[in-house]
Amino acid sequence: MKKYVFQRLLQLIPILLIITFLSFGMMRLAGSDAVLQKMENTGMAVSPEVLDAARAELGLDKPFLTQYFVWLGNLLRGDMGTSYISGREVFPTLVSKLPATLLLTVVSILLTIVVSIPLGILAAVKQNRATDYGIRLASFLGNSMPNFFIALLLMYFFAIQLGWFPVISREVTLQNVILPALTLSIAMSAKYLRQVRATVLDELGKDYVVGAMARGVKFSVILTKSVLRACMVTILTLLTLSIGSLLGGTAIVESIFLWDGVGKLAVDAINMRDYPVIQAYVMWMAIIYVCVNLIADLSYRMLDPRIRLGGIRE
Numbered sequence: 001m002k003k004y005v006f007q008r009l010l011q012l013i014p015i016l017l018i019i020t021f022l023s024f025g026m027m028r029l030a031g032s033d034a035v036l037q038k039m040e041n042t043g044m045a046v047s048p049e050v051l052d053a054a055r056a057e058l059g060l061d062k063p064f065l066t067q068y069f070v071w072l073g074n075l076l077r078g079d080m081g082t083s084y085i086s087g088r089e090v091f092p093t094l095v096s097k098l099p100a101t102l103l104l105t106v107v108s109i110l111l112t113i114v115v116s117i118p119l120g121i122l123a124a125v126k127q128n129r130a131t132d133y134g135i136r137l138a139s140f141l142g143n144s145m146p147n148f149f150i151a152l153l154l155m156y157f158f159a160i161q162l163g164w165f166p167v168i169s170r171e172v173t174l175q176n177v178i179l180p181a182l183t184l185s186i187a188m189s190a191k192y193l194r195q196v197r198a199t200v201l202d203e204l205g206k207d208y209v210v211g212a213m214a215r216g217v218k219f220s221v222i223l224t225k226s227v228l229r230a231c232m233v234t235i236l237t238l239l240t241l242s243i244g245s246l247l248g249g250t251a252i253v254e255s256i257f258l259w260d261g262v263g264k265l266a267v268d269a270i271n272m273r274d275y276p277v278i279q280a281y282v283m284w285m286a287i288i289y290v291c292v293n294l295i296a297d298l299s300y301r302m303l304d305p306r307i308r309l310g311g312i313r314e
Contacts, residue, residue: 008297012290016283020075023282024068027275071279080283081276085269090280094262100172101261104184104254105246107177109239111185112192117235119189120196125223127201135193142190151183151256169259180257184250192238199234203227240296 052061060067074081080090123135158179159167169176203209204227212222254264262281269277 008294012294015290016286019286020072020279020283021068023279024071025064027278075283080280083269083274083277085272085274090276093277094265094280094284097260097262097265100259101246101263103172103174103177104181104250104259104261105243107174107181108184108188108246109243111181112188112242113239115185115189116193117196120193121200121223121228123193123197124200124204132197135197139190139194142186145187147183147187147250148252148256150186151180151253154179154183155256169257172260176257177259180250180253180259183253184246188242192242195238196231196235199231200227203230236296240292243292 062070071081078091080094082089083093086093119135123132126132155167159165165179166176169180209222209227212226213219250261251263251267253259254261255267258264262284265277266281268274269281
């Protein structure tokens, strides 16, 4: 196991380097001028000489590869640069948004687990009955509605009409996170409960289940001790993918509720052409996904000893 982890960590290095190069290059090829965007936001006319001086100050007048290697060298030293717009250091700014994103991620995942796994199992057990049809209909409706529409519905009924929750999230609190977390969990639950149902149905049709029932083993025991354990690899895969995307921030939902997380920070940076913040966000996303995938791979072996990652034998 240690050898496998070490090999995977070594594989992450070129992946992250490629991501940094591509992201840095695509932003430079986009054709947007961060200095010009910043000056236009001030509403004042600026001479070309002033623009050139501002570009030189930020290092944007240097060749592309020189800019990239300077930025990469600073990144390896823990310096993500300074925001072109606010003038603040990028790393502390990114860290300041993480508590909101972490809270939104945790609450959304917990709500998704509470809804999707029990309903998915119930739909499989009650296959082709009224309960199954009702759950699948609800799943279809949840999948068909985009996040922004669900967010507006929840905001209208629970915030405006009933007044249970604030319309705009001004603080990172449990009360303020309920509506954005519920918006995300509805969409994820609608998608995942169908996959949980399909996985449980596939497992229930296997010979060992039929044999256990023929020997008189209670169905509840078979379901909890054998079927669900065998399905955990699939369920874990779904949840880890969701955790990765949620930790990266959900721009639409965060923007609607003004939830001050990483996703909203990225949207604001893109609108303002704030390249250092965008690059820091890309690195954050890349690190999240490679780490989450590594943790998921290691968890597979713990859940199912039959799995041998990469053919490694200790």
